[in-house]
Amino acid sequence: MIDTQIQQLCEIHGIESNYTDAWGSPATVVPESKAKLLAAMGYAVSDAKKLAEQIKEKLASQWQTPLPAVVISRDQHALAFEISVAQTDVSALLKWNLRLEDGAEHHGTVTPIEGHKVAETELDGQRYQRYALSIQVDMPLGYHRLILANAIDETVAEASVIIAPRACYTPKLVNEGAKLWGPSVQLYCLRSTRNWGVGDFTDLEFLIEQISAKGGDFVGLNPIHALYPSNPESVSPYSPSSRRWLNIVYIDVTAVTEFEKSKDAQALVDSDAFKHRLELLRDAQWVDYTGVMEAKLEALDLVFATFKEQELRRNTKRARAFRAFVKEGGESLLEQAAFDALQREFCSQGINAWGWPAWPEEYQDFANESVAKFIKKEKSKIDFFSYLQFIADEQLQSANKVADESGMTLGIYRDLAVGVSEGSTELWANKSLYLQGASVGAPPDILGPLGQNWGLPPIEPDTAKQQAYQPFIDLFRSNMRHCGALRIDHVMALLRLWWIPAGETADKGAYIYYPIDDLLAILALESVRNQCLIIGEDLGTVPDGIFETLQENGVYSYRVFFFERSKEDGGFYAPQHYPVQAMATLTTHDMPTLKGFWQCDDLLLGKELGLYRDEDVLKTLYADRHESKQRILDSLHGMGMIPDHISKDVNWVAMSKELNFGMQLHLAGGSSALLALQLEDWIEMDKPVNVPGTSSEYPNWRRKLSRNLEEIFADNDIASLLTELTAIRHSAHGVGL
Template sequence: MENNAADGGDAVLDALTAAAGVAPGFHDIWGREYAASDETKCALLQALGYRVDTEDDRRAALEFANNRPWSRLIDPVVIIASEAGPPAVDIAVADGRDGLNWTIRTEDGSELHGQASRAALPVLDRRPDIPGRGAVTRYRLDLHATLPEGYHQLVIDDGGGPDGGAWGETTLIVAPPRCWTPQDTTGDARLWGVSCQLYSLMEDGDDGIGTFSHLKRFATDMARAGADTIGLNPLHSLYPVEPAAASPYSPSSRDFLNPMYIDIHAIPEAGAADLAQLPVVGADDLIDYDVVARRAWRGLEAVFAAFRRLHPEGGGSEREAAFKAFRDGGGEAGAELQARALHDFALFMAIQESKAGDDLSSMPWWAWGEAFAHPEAPGSRAFAETHAERVHFHQWCQFIADEQLGDAANAADAAGLRLGLYRDLAIGVGPASAAAWADPQALVRGVSVGAPPDLLNRKGQDWGLAPLDPLYLRETAFKPLIQGLRANMRHAGAIRIDHVMGLMHLYWIPAGRPADEGTYVSYPFEEMLRILALESRRHKAIVIGEDLGTVPEGFRDRMTAAGVLSYKVMPFERVGDGLFKRGTSYSPLSVCTFGTHDLPTVDGWWSGRDVAWRSHIGHHGSEEDRDADARSRSVDRQRLIDALVDAGVWPPDRAVDIETPEPMSQPLREAIHAFLARADSCLMVVQIEDALALVDQMNLPGTTVEHPNWRRRLPRAVSNLAEVPSVRGVLDTVASIRGRHGVGGENA
């Protein structure tokens, strides 16, 4: 559909599309323009709740969209810039109203009051005939109050008029302009860390997947080697009834942890449980998630039974009280919402496994019937009562997972990890997810999120994720966003937001259509960015935006102004003629690394392992395409050597075979990391797979069963990783340039 014109030139449809935030088209990463077809526009508008079947439908929908801001006194949420002084809000007042009172209930429980006369307010605009309201005038209402950063409620009433009572209400979010940054944490702009895929960590003799205990050991050892942070894959809950659906970027919930990461034997009550009969998984190079899941659930059930025996409900033990406090939201901000969210998540888990049966077959929640369509449905409520203990079991799994993750974070901090753990937030959840069931209105059905044609897939990508409804976000004062940020900033000093352009817009694809037949839908970018800054500063967590792929013009500048770190991946950092950029050109407010979970490792890139994989699974259209990729990689190898020589980290007279490369040498591996360590980025990250000289990448985009995605174990025990010669060489190289900040090191 490249360069196609809009099918009908429908002016009403185009106006409705613009009012709804649906883009008329898009450009790909090479700058080629695509126009969205009328079919695509209509499909996305229908997904957003508009009727567009006929011309009359479209006109009515356009009138409704244009009148929405005038249909109520005040928007459901108002973002206030904390640096802007006393707040002001816009109100749309129907004729016949005059005096008004306002009350602000602040986050700390105090109240502020004021009143105003309509005649004294500045007029902004007027509409003569709004359905259901008549003539409406928009005014600016100054709230003569000093509000702290945070979440407050504004209630406006009519000043005791004949109708009496509340007139309008909104959430006031007072938010700062910038996120927490590394300089706020340390005052040092030369930090570094090591990333890993948690599931891949192992000890000799292990037969499961990596656990929070493995993370504790890995993080403390890396801290002692000088690292400032540990980067992790998303720790989100996945699908217990479908264990093979193991992508951490396609979660069931972003707000809760994956219980598979629990170290069963490290739970305090494990000694009182019968764990001798747990099935053996096997310690193959690749993880069998079906067997892992069966073992983990049996073990967790056995330990939960022991927990109940040792700490009966209402028994008054310290552990039972801690579990109850966790269920009740921990006494933190938004505790009631957290408690409800945890209950609904656990209820989903319990219902889902009961519907799946012993074979752990997948069944989407919409196939459960109307009685189980959401948490408040009759069948769901009845199930919660009759299976309360199973719901408590899944709540307890989250309690244990949170406890073990917190223990790993605390141990790493004590070992000298100055930025703490660096967690990853996926861009969305699947349509059959716990999140979609718990809040069906929050997610849009009939479309999926993806990307237009880019370097990773020339036909575009469909990630199979359900997008958040941008209107619902504002109607709920951004509750889903806030909950997700809080959950993933917990026990962390940094958070990486996958596909951070989603704060501005997401590429939506109508169900059943190819990935290149979508278009972008806008989100309330400035408001979401302010909330991100507020939560970042509250949690003292730096924010890293994964800004790879097709990035809107001016987007990176806006993110930099907001204190969000850009993501610099060395193979993508080029100048116009294909040469590698100098590291001194990298933005100081960025994190630099060689690759990601979706890209080849250092050794895999050098050897062309990714090119071979794409050829093997048929991603190359022809032998000519494959040969062109191989030649391009040969040219890039020479460009890489030139960049290393230019940076002074590789001798100009040291010959390297770029045509038929041998496996990468350790000196070259260290030189690449020296190049990155010298970059101006305030944070540099080493992938443990690169330091281990692994050839295969963890995930190959565009594949499912063709490539063993998310299944590879590291070949060395976590307790020995820091002493593996290739790892030691890379870590020492980086530490010598960036500085040793761990307990066991010296400042360079």
């Protein structure tokens, strides 16, 4: 009995029982995992009677609510929707009113039975029927409201209406066949003679200027989402506190307008002791996040004091700009600023306040009265963190302006992480949206043989839909700010996510499906409105048909050279055969550098960290790597991308600058519209920035570049590489179209 009920609920909630793994083999979800996920949703999976009542309540809610919370359409001339009514009301006349985003209204009448009956059921002796209806009306793209009323003008139902374009935005030049290139960077990795031990927005401006001058059309960034200023060792850009706000560690303190007016801040930064601190932070091999954040907050406290005294108190133009920013940020900015202020408060009291679960109980929810009292009493502390977001936004905007003025086609492209961490602002402020009894990850695959648990509580699809997808709308919109492209990490999350029950290993998870058509429609609308090209990182376990769906919706694929191999003979596909609607890259932040790959440094490191189940797995990986390297040599020689004096036998070929640059130029001649390369490979680094499946075992997200930006762009060999990259990309214009 319970097994049948559990399967019924799995179908209702999109929990998959079977799937195809990364190696193309059929796999089955462990039954206990499905039960545990349903239990985390609040279902009494061990009590058949109570579970039956819960299922009945769920079905009743679906049938007794006339309209869904949101209706989404790609048709601007007719609105199709479904309505559920009691059988006794199927002939009742309903008045509809469509209120458009711009304030205009359209009216009409409809009768449910005029439509097509799509389903019916019986609940407690009452028969319900669902009809598919369509009203003919011209609607602009945007967010509207549909209201249904009865004959005496009583509102019967309401729904948000989203009218979306057919596909995401693509710039005219790209549509015409232009082949663009640019570097993909981890912003914190950047070294310079002037930063404070972590790359910042001024470094980004310098990088944009240099790349633009060499013919590049974009600079790609790691996620720059808000982390934890008072818990600076929580450093993963893919485990943020909020995906809507920015990481303030990237602020260049000396570039803040008020720094120039703050004698106290200048005196601090000019002191010998502070200069020595900065020198140590710059020279450190790994990013010292605690040291950097402490230094920046110490200076920014003084800068903010000047802002309060000289701007806010006098209600200057700049003060009004700040207040407008706070107003536009609304509740979301207040949540972020309050979270950061409270965390700083608790840490100053000696509490290990890593996230809201470690805070005093009365502060563990944004909606609590104690939080409201703190916000009112400590307004200046809230304003401080709002001000830091204001500054970060201002500096990111400035960097993007440099890209625009330099003529870059895309400029900055940002990266959207899959989720937020369990101690995050987003959970603290909207707990009903997230399932806290599970985390997101990946089943075993090539990158992670043991599977991966990312520690990110998943968004519940049903809850998001009941909120008319507003969390996704806000998320997409905020991440398209001040950029020309957005890369969506693990774009499969729009279709399905691997949920792992709390306390289980990564291989004991299950796929839960999301409303991909709805989410792609919203993504397309925000993309077109913000003129932002969308790149979907579609690696890993990808089900059949998803590539075509993403392409039809204007989402650019993500093609990693090392994975583009024939299943028949193991050879590497020529880059000229890659999809045009794609970004090609040699490697990623989750993979070794070119030098590390060739030297098998990642396999040796994986063995040291215990990432492989047994020695046989490691032997297989080494054998595959040897074969891969030989196939790469075959491709490079076949295309004439490396000189003849480099042996055609991999046993005699070590990584060299000629081989390294040859691989980059080989990919540059391909058909994909976008090409992203890594600064690490330009300067021939060997250490990876991240090792999937690890946390404290390896210093992930801390490794800096081995050379300063100034040195990199003064290097004649690199300058020659970039010149040749540009020439090859220009010659590839139109290839594959």
